[in-house]
Amino acid sequence: MTAFDAEVAAYTKANPKSKKLHDRATAVLPGGDTRNSIFWNPFPVYLTHAEGxxxxxxxxxxxTDFVNNMTTLIMGHRHPDVTAALHEQVDRGVSYPAPAPPVIRWAELLCERVPSLDKVRFVNSGTEATLNAIRAVRAYTGKTLIAKCEGAYHGNHDAIQISVTPPLSKAGDAEDPDAVVMFPGINPAAADDIVIMPYNNLEASERIIRSRASELAAVIVEPINGQCGMVPAKPEFLQLLRDLTSELGIPLIFDEVISFRAASGGAQEWYGITPDMTCFGKVIGGGLPVGAFGGKEEIMQLWDPNHGSDFVQHAGTFNGNPMTAVAGVTTLELLTPDVYEQLERKGEKLRQMIRDLITELEVPMGVTGATSLFALQFTTEPVTDYRSYATNDKEMLQTVFTGLLNEGILMSNRCAGNVSAVHTDDDLDVFVSALRRVLVRAGYA
Ligand SMILES: Cc1ncc(COP(=O)(O)O)c(C=O)c1O
Structure with missing residues (x-):
């Protein structure tokens, strides 16, 4: 029996009710659920309760949760202040057919914290945030082409579901990657409107941007790449993108759906590099469905219905709903500078403890991440971009993921994780002890 088979057997034995629910779910939900990101074989666990x-x-x-709903729950589950704000709003009504005052406070908080934001609009997901930011730059520039990085996920819509995890057989030259449509159903023509850059490769990205400069509506980049395992951009890579786009008159979009948890002003504050437009999601909604996009007045004014005949239509039944707004305002107000300092300290400490364990047990793996974000990498290559990420040993990843479930730890199904404000140093020890047991079972001792 392989180490993976042994972990799956133990997992199946320990989770009979989840297995039963999964069997029932697959009859009415393809794959048993509505999010592939929380799917794993042989079946996921079904949760009933979360606390801290x-x-x-x-x-x-x-x-112990190291997923926090995909980096969302920065204050942990059921923070009493967030829960109280939601209870109070339930008693006032959950959604209205006219604006609610908390939305203004929410927008003010974001614009105060993020200097590049003159104005912001709220939506219900990070997917809608990037969809609208892309629409914004296309409306503003009158151009269509978008430059994005290989291995970057910017949401589940046609314009950007290109070269997220392309098979290497189709991905082309590492220095000049092809634009690969990720799955059937996406308009194949979407790939014609995207040019792909290798993440963290300054020379190749500069060449690619310069060669298509006159056609580009924007360059979009995630300052810390989530898909490849919370891989931080080299500061000089982000600076190059900023300098180049400024020189060439191309709007620069930061996708901060994940990285906004880096600092009060997001990764753009953490790096000290300012984009023209920013996409938000996750933490800004305090655990409820959310997205937002915003930036310079000259671009955002296109969203004002009084702007003129060229204004951009933007509707959404639940945009800026008061439930998400109060959870978001409460969460942002809880996020004081001290909280960010502790998040970063715990993230660094955990990555170091994992590195020490890997060295001690001589395991062919590594750890990536920045601030409160981390990921296990099952490769000895330093992971800095999609091609190095693609060297991961997938069987080992699944063995460790399942082993950690058996040891009382939840990571994402790609072995990425994050710490929240309520994780203690003891929780970090619990993680590393569990990882040690899993690696020892897998034959490293
Ligand atoms: C960087 C990035 N952009 C956009 C999205 C899409 O956000 P949502 O899942 O809220 O649609 C995600 C989701 O994980 C993301 O990580």
């Missing part, structure tokens, strides 16, 4: 850092499933298993 702890998740309880239907079988009564308790696990």
């Amino acid at each position: 850092t702890q998740l309880t499933d239907v079988d009564g298993n308790v696990r």
Whole structure:
């Protein structure tokens, strides 16, 4: 029996009620759920309760959560202030057919914290945030082409579901990657409107941007790449993108759906590099569905219905709904400079503890990340871009992911994680001890 088979057998034995629910779910939901990002084989666990850092499933298993709903719950589950704000709003009504005052405070908080933001609009997902930011720059420039990085996920819509995890057989030259449509159903023509840059490769990205400069509506980049394992951009890479786009008159979009948790002003404050437009999601909604996009007045004014005949239509039944707004305002107000300092300290400490364990057990793996974000990499290559990420040993990844579930730890199904404000140093020890047991079982000792 392989180490993976052994972990799956133990997992199946410990989670019979989840298995039963999954069998029922697959009859009515393709794959048993509505999010592929929380799917794993042989079946996911079904959760009934979450508190702080702890998740309880239907079988009564308790696990320490290092996913926090994909980096969203920066204050942990059921923070009392957020819960109280939501209860209060429930009593006032959950959504209205006219604006609610908390939305103004929410927008003010973002514009105060993010100097590049003159104005902002709220939506219900990070997907809608990038969709609208791309529409904004296309409306503003009158151009269509977007430059994005290989291995970057910017949401689930046609314009940008290109070269996220392309098979290497189709991905072309590492220095000049092809634009690969990610799955059937996406308009194949979407790939014609995208040019792909290798992440963190200054020379190649400069060449690619310069060669298409006159056609580009924007360059979009994630300051810390989530898809490849929370891989931070080299500061000089982001600076190059900023200098080049300024020189060539191309709007620069930062996708901060994940990286906004880096600092009060997001990764743009952390790096000291200012984009023209920013996309938000996750933490700004305090755990409820959310997205936002914003930036310079001259671009955002296109969204004002009084702007004139060329204004950009933007609707959305639940945009800026008061439930998300109060959860978002409460969360942002809880995020004081001290909280960010602690998040970064805990993130650095955890990555160092994992590195020490890898060295001690001589495991062919690594750890990536920045601030409160981290990911396990099952390769000895330093992971700085998609091509190095693609060297991961997938079987080992799945063995460790399943082993950690058996040891009471939840990571994302790609072995990425993050710490929240309520993780303690003890939680970090719990993680590393669990990882040690899993690696020892896998034959490293
Ligand atoms: C960088 C980035 N952009 C956009 C999105 C899409 O956000 P959502 O899942 O809220 O649609 C994600 C989601 O994980 C993301 O990580």
